Every structure is written in structure tokens, then in C-alpha cells.
Amino acid sequence: MTKLVLLHRSDSIYEDELDTRYDFPKAYLKAMREGVGDWVVYYEPVKAGPRAYFAVAKIAAIIPKPGVADRYLALIEPGSFLPFDENVARLIEGRPLETVLSHPDGTPKKGGAQQQAVRRLPEADFARIVNIGLPQHLEEMEARRYGSPSSAMAEEALTFERPILERLTRRAYRDVAFRRRVREAYDYRCAISGLRLRNGGGCPEVQAAHIRPVDKQGSDSVRNGLALSGTLHWMFDRGLISVAEDWTILVSRNKVPGGVVDRLIVPDGRLRKPNDRHDWPHPENLRWHRENVFGQVSMTPDEVLPWS
Template sequence: MVKLVLLHKAGSIYDDEPDVVYDFPQTYLKAVRAAVDDWVVYYEPVKAGPRGYFAVAKISQVIEKPGAPGRYLALIEPGTYLDFDAEVPRLVEGRPLEAALAEPDGTPKRGGAVQLAVRRLPESDFARIVSLGLPQSLEAQEAARFDPEPAMAEDAASFERPVLERLTRRPYRDVAFRRKVRDAYDFRCAMSGLRLRNGGGRPEVQAAHIRPVECQGSDAVRNGLALSGTLHWMFDRGLISVAEDNETILISHNKVPGEVVERLIQPGRKLLKPANPAHTPHPGNLRWHRENRFGQGMTDEPAPWD
């Protein structure tokens, strides 16, 4: 097994969905096959956008791309993709984070390996990049974000968790997902349009998975919606969803009283979108929710408005 850097350009002609599949030519087949069951870091070149290193994931399988001779698909293991809390630049203090991209004196190389869409990544480089994008202190940072005197987080008080343990630990991933989704929507509910805070300034909005992790959904921002507590409850139970146009809010009218709709859903019943198009909910995730959750009557729990 070997770790890799995979180049991904937003709007690419290739059928890349970073949290699902990576499309690549036969040139890189040997390298990608060697990375099966191991982790990769996604990188967006500076000329394609400002992100740099922006996410981590694990390859589960490599298959031939149907109907496309000479092209292959690296399938991403469900539940492994995670957006970085902060994008990581290629250069730090003028020096590349990838040793293979540096000259002996530490200055950046030009051409050659720099232009490869798939690059091998030593363990030390992988750990450094991931730690910059998903720091060990992330849970403590979030705990202190809206609390001037937070209790000391267990991670910060006890020991440094290895990078791979951090990437697979559900509480850490939940914090990373929540931070990215709420920030993407500027702490505003995507369905009510409200941005509420409690007396201490803590945001009321929550981060909802569109397709649940237990149903092979990912922790990508594009699989998330910022929703108020009640609307999150309604969304998870299939009482509301999003139509095929990916913006009209659907409501189960036989289960949700009209006065509740008027109070909770913004006028026009259109989904609020993130400012960054890269964070817009993926149509495939919305379709999954519409087909597998909406109108399914998943609960006998009393509704919050009863």
C-alpha cells in the first residue's frame, strides 16, 4: 500500500466526485492500484482554484471505467472522505510540503513531478499535510469557539492522537463536518433563512447529513445542510426534502401542519445555497434523500410542535 496525492480540478472534464470516485487515465494505473486500502490527499492546483490540499479519503477499489477504454475509476471507501477544516497551501514559508517537489535546497521544483495528476506521498508528508488541514486540536478549538471558559477537551489534556486514528474516530469527524457545514452557510438555516444565536452567542443551527453515514453517505460538505434543530428533526424523518430542481423545499403536507410550515420555512420555499458553489448540496445526495426518506413516515415520535 502507498499514500497518494490526487489532483482534482473543479469543473474538470473527468467524472470525479471526490467523496465517491476518482477518474484517471491508464498512465497512473499502477500507482493507484498500489494505493488500494490506503489514504489519499486531494489537491487543487493553484491555476485551477485557491484550495490547495483540501480533503482526505481512502481508496477501496480500482475498476475499469465503463465505456471508456484506457480510463479507470478509483472508488472511495464510504465514510472515509473528509474535507479539511482549512485548505492547505502547496508551499509553506516558500517550501513545498511534498518532499518530492523540492530541490535539495528546499526551493520548489518546476515541471516534472509537479505536473503529475497522481503523486506518491511519503508517510511523513501525509501526516504533516493532514495535521495542517485537520489539526489535533480541532475538537478543543470548537469547544472554545463560543465558550470563553470551556472544559479542557480530553484530546488536549491527555495525548496526541495518531493521524489515522483521528481520521477514523467518529467524534472528531462529526466536529470537522459540523464546522465546515455551518461555516459554509454562514450559520444560517438553509430552509428557514434564520441565523439565530443563544444568549452566549452560540449558533442554533446544526449540521445535517443529507445521506446518513450509516447509509454510505459521506462527511463531505456537499452531503450536508445547515438546519435549525426542528427542521433537522423533520429532514431526518422524511417530513421535508428538496425537489428535483435542487432548490424547492418539499413538505409532507399530510403530516406537517400549515401553520408550522409558515413559521419554519422561508417564504418562496427555496433552499438557501452556500456562497461557495463547491459547497452546494450534491444533486445525487438530494435525490437519495428524496427517494429514500421523504414521505416514508419514519417515526412515531411526537412532533416538536405537538
């Protein structure tokens, strides 16, 4: 197994869906096969946008692309994709983070390897990039933003360094990383109510909801997330509301009183999307929610409707 850097351009002719598949030509097949079962770092070149290194994922398998000669798909292991908390620049203090892109004196090379869409990534380079993009103390950092972390958390942060692969797979860490990116993408504003509220301690009221749950093959991509207030998050998960293809907010009218709709949903009835199109909800995730959750989840006898 080999770790890789995979180049991605948002204007690419290749049909990438980074949390599920990576589309590539035959020229890179050998390197991609070496990466099966291992982690990759996604990279956006400078001329294509500002993100540089911006996410990690794990390759599960390589298959020929159906109907296209000499093209292949790297299938991403479900639940492995994770965007970085902060995008990582290609150069730190003028030196590349990838040793293959450096001269022996540490200065950056020009052309050649940096133009390749698939690059092998040494373990040390992978660790360096991930440690910047996904800091080991991310959970403590999040707790400190809105109050003091527990003494146990603070003590653990001082004495225990979590291995990188544990961070990439531990659900609690991934939940914090997902929440931070989704709430930031929506500017801490609920996508359905339009409200941007904070409690007395300055903590945002808005939550991060998975559109397609992780246990249903959903990913931790921002494109599988919505920033929602607590009540609307509950309603979304219970199938009382959803989002149409044209971004109209759908409501299960036989279960949700009109007065509740008037109070909780923006007057024009349309989803508030992030400013960055990279972060807009993916249409396939919304379709999955409409077809599998909206109007189909039965309430348990002991559930109390929030407007009762």
C-alpha cells in the same frame, strides 16, 4: 500500500465524485493500484482554484471505467472522505509540503512532478499536510469557540496526542470536522428557514445535517450536508421535508400543518445554498433523500411533534 496526492480540477474532463470515485487515465494505473487500501490527499492546482490540499479519502478498489477505453475509477471507501478544516497551501514559508516537489535546499521545483495528476506521498509529508488541515485538537478548538471546554477535555489535549489515522476514523472527531465545515459553508444560516440565530453565549443555533446518513453509505462531504435549525433538522431526518431537483423545499403536507410551514420555511420556498458552488448539496444525495426518506419514515408512538 502507498499514500498519494490526487489532483482535481472542478473544470476537469474527468468525472470525479470525490467522496465516491476518482476518474483517471491508464498512465497512472500503477501508482493508483499501489494506493489501494491507503489514504490519499486531494489537491487543487493553483491555476484551477484556491483550495490547494483540501480533503482526504481512502481508496477501496480500482475498476475499469465502464464504456471508456484506458480510463479507470478509484472507488473511495464509504465513510472515509473528509474535507480539511482549513485548506492547506502548497507552500509554507516558500517551501513545498511535498518533498518530491522540492530541491535539496527546500526551494520549489518548476514543472515536472508538480504537473502530475497522481503523486506518491511519503508518510511524513502526509502527516504534515493532515496535521495542518485537520488539527489534532479540533474538538477542543470547537469547544473553546463558544465557551470553555471541560477540564477533562483540556487535560486530555495537553497530555495526549491522537494519532493521525485515529483522527481520520474516529466518529466524534469526524462529526466535529463535518459540523464546522457545513455551518461555515452556509454562513451559520439555516438553509430552509433562512434564519441566522445565536444563543446568549454566541453559539450558532444551526446544526449540520447529513443528507444521506453515514450508516446508509453517506459521506462527510459538505455536499452531503445541510445547515438546519434543530426543528428543521428533526423534520428532515423524519422525512417531513426534503429538497426537489430545482431546489424547491418539499413538505409532507398531510403531516405538517400549513401554519408550521408559514413559520419555519422561507417565503419563496427555495433552499438557501452556500455561496461557493463547491459546497452546494449534491443532486444525487438529495435524490436519495427524496426516494428513501421523504414521506416514508413512520413516527414512533412516543414521539412528540415539535409544533404540538
